[in-house]
Amino acid sequence: MGKKAAAKDLATTLEKALRVHQGFVLADRAPASTPGFTKGKKTAVAAQETTAAELDDLQERMYAESTQGGRRNVLLVVQGMDTSGKGGIMRHVVGSLDPQGVTHHAFKKPTREELSHPFLWRVRNALPPAGSVGVFDRSHYEDVLVARVHNLVPPATISRRYGQIDGFEQTLVDNGTTVIKVMLHVSREEQGERLAGRLDRVDKQWKFNPNDVDERGFWPAYQEAYQLVMDKTSTDAAPWYVVPADHKWYARLAVHHLLLHHLRAMDPQWPAPSYDVSEQKARLASS
Amino acid sequence: MGKKAAAKDLATTLEKALRVHQGFVLADRAPASTPGFTKGKKTAVAAQETTAAELDDLQERMYAESTQGGRRNVLLVVQGMDTSGKGGIMRHVVGSLDPQGVTHHAFKKPTREELSHPFLWRVRNALPPAGSVGVFDRSHYEDVLVARVHNLVPPATISRRYGQIDGFEQTLVDNGTTVIKVMLHVSREEQGERLAGRLDRVDKQWKFNPNDVDERGFWPAYQEAYQLVMDKTSTDAAPWYVVPADHKWYARLAVHHLLLHHLRAMDPQWPAPSYDVSEQKARLASS
Numbered sequence: 001m002g003k004k005a006a007a008k009d010l011a012t013t014l015e016k017a018l019r020v021h022q023g024f025v026l027a028d029r030a031p032a033s034t035p036g037f038t039k040g041k042k043t044a045v046a047a048q049e050t051t052a053a054e055l056d057d058l059q060e061r062m063y064a065e066s067t068q069g070g071r072r073n074v075l076l077v078v079q080g081m082d083t084s085g086k087g088g089i090m091r092h093v094v095g096s097l098d099p100q101g102v103t104h105h106a107f108k109k110p111t112r113e114e115l116s117h118p119f120l121w122r123v124r125n126a127l128p129p130a131g132s133v134g135v136f137d138r139s140h141y142e143d144v145l146v147a148r149v150h151n152l153v154p155p156a157t158i159s160r161r162y163g164q165i166d167g168f169e170q171t172l173v174d175n176g177t178t179v180i181k182v183m184l185h186v187s188r189e190e191q192g193e194r195l196a197g198r199l200d201r202v203d204k205q206w207k208f209n210p211n212d213v214d215e216r217g218f219w220p221a222y223q224e225a226y227q228l229v230m231d232k233t234s235t236d237a238a239p240w241y242v243v244p245a246d247h248k249w250y251a252r253l254a255v256h257h258l259l260l261h262h263l264r265a266m267d268p269q270w271p272a273p274s275y276d277v278s279e280q281k282a283r284l285a286s287s
Numbered sequence: 288m289g290k291k292a293a294a295k296d297l298a299t300t301l302e303k304a305l306r307v308h309q310g311f312v313l314a315d316r317a318p319a320s321t322p323g324f325t326k327g328k329k330t331a332v333a334a335q336e337t338t339a340a341e342l343d344d345l346q347e348r349m350y351a352e353s354t355q356g357g358r359r360n361v362l363l364v365v366q367g368m369d370t371s372g373k374g375g376i377m378r379h380v381v382g383s384l385d386p387q388g389v390t391h392h393a394f395k396k397p398t399r400e401e402l403s404h405p406f407l408w409r410v411r412n413a414l415p416p417a418g419s420v421g422v423f424d425r426s427h428y429e430d431v432l433v434a435r436v437h438n439l440v441p442p443a444t445i446s447r448r449y450g451q452i453d454g455f456e457q458t459l460v461d462n463g464t465t466v467i468k469v470m471l472h473v474s475r476e477e478q479g480e481r482l483a484g485r486l487d488r489v490d491k492q493w494k495f496n497p498n499d500v501d502e503r504g505f506w507p508a509y510q511e512a513y514q515l516v517m518d519k520t521s522t523d524a525a526p527w528y529v530v531p532a533d534h535k536w537y538a539r540l541a542v543h544h545l546l547l548h549h550l551r552a553m554d555p556q557w558p559a560p561s562y563d564v565s566e567q568k569a570r571l572a573s574s
Contacts, residue, residue, distance in 0.1 A: 064494075090387045091386070094386050095385060097382075098382060099377055100374060100378065100424070102386060104387065104389075135386075195571055196568070196571060199567055203557050205564065206351040206355065206557060206560070208562070209562075210567055213574050270489050270492070273492040273493070280486055280500065281483070283497070284500050284503075285483075287504065
């Protein structure tokens with residue numbers, strides 16, 4: 001099997017290995033595991049490089065489609081506990097895409113204005129235009145994660161939100177968006193080491209917030225909230241992928257290949273020119 | 288001289304060589320020249336790689352500053368005729384930055400809503416947040432370029448706009464923004480070849496617009512309009528750089544080093560932690 005065929009298999013393999021189906025149990029997916037991949041970091045980095053040009057080409061085709069009226073785009077939702085590696089995904093996976101076709105949005109604690117609207121309001125405002133890859137660093141899922149763990153809204157409101165999210169995402173899909181939802185699944189032990197690492201380095205201390213230690217105390221409640229998210233919002237239209245994230249290189253490999261898998265499935269095509277090529281060649285030659 | 292010192296010199300050299308001072312004559316800057324650089328493409332690419340980590344580090348420091356209340360940011364304005372390589376700068380120079388600290392905005396023909404506001408309205412709405420590098424692919428300068436060439440507004444309005452732009456940019460600078468304005472300076476001959484190249488390739492035809500040939504007919508008027516822009520809006524606060532762009536590798540080298548030069552001058556620092564490090568270490572250890 002050539003390199004390209006192997007790469008094709010890897011994207012399919014990882015997509016199958018990581019996708020959340022009914023009956024999925026979060027506690028059974030080991031954060032230090034590397035589902036669908038038996039090699040180490042070096043091979044993982046090489047596998048990403050092998051398919052970087054193909055990913056770039058697919059992204060540009062999707063963008064080109066949109067210039068001729070194509071409506072398709074991609075929404076990549078990235079969730080995970082503090083230090084799970086969301087920033088690294090943004091830098092090393094999203095960062096390898098052409099910035100002209102990417103919109104990146106980091107959702108923080110809602111502002112007063114955002115809170116005065118329904119919870120999906122700020123998310124709708126940040127959706128990517130046609131042809132683009134939109135990336136959410138945190139998302140509307142915070143409204144059933146932190147909101148659940150800290151009882152920010154009544155339980156009945158949380159319960160209703162799952163269905164509202166499913167309906168919202170179904171509408172996106174109906175309108176041409178491929179929705180890819182990734183949970184970076186880190187272990188409590190690994191988080192402890194990463195937080196300690198931040199406290200040790202002058203160039204990392206700014207990333208640390210004392211609140212991170214408080215939140216760490218709610219670990220089991222967050223795992224439970226994530227389990228409910230998987231139970232209730234991993235749909236055929238908008239599936240979740242739980243990506244073991246104790247090995248950063250594996251998480252990056254996985255998200256890169258999830259994007260690749262879905263862009264391949266979209267199979268975007270260079271649009272036919274809306275003008276007569278020979279006529280324009282003649283005009284240009286005499287210009 | 289070590290590699291790093293040489294790199295330092297290159298950024299300074301290119302900045303000096305490309306900056307527009309009073310008395311600058313656009314017609315005297317040859318689009319195929321490579322001011323401040325005597326080597327070829329290979330060395331240029333290597334020079335960018337040598338300083339990529341430093342640029343990344345500076346960008347992250349500026350971003351980190353903003354998390355502790357720092358207000359500084361960068362606005363990179365990129366202008367140029369069709370095919371001058373704006374897209375390549377976005378892909379290969381801006382694309383090497385961390386997307387979490389970049390906002391990219393491409394200004395198209397103004398919408399009806401945009402036209403109903405003063406010309407700087409849409410530009411203000413697209414300014415980067417503190418800590419970020421904002422990149423404009425075209426900008427408010429279109430309002431004194433295409434607007435002048437095609438008489439879209441009365442001459443007196445155009446005349447007033449130069450001063451309005453200078454005042455606007457001065458305010459940005461006063462508020463902590465480093466404004467870097469780049470004109471990619473391509474020759475008419477090179478444009479002709481690039482347009483012909485687009486017409487020849489299925490994966491490039493979507494980038495071609497019959498209007499590009501019409502606009503080509505206004506070449507001298509555009510050069511004159513650019514000359515006026517240089518005369519009237521290259522200020523100490525917000526200087527222009529005219530980057531010869533017939534060699535794409537040179538233009539990328541130049542813009543990379545212009546960013547590097549200005550970020551070095553800003554000299555952003557890792558912010559001091561707003562918490563007691565040993566106290567947090569103890570809390571974390573017992574968590």
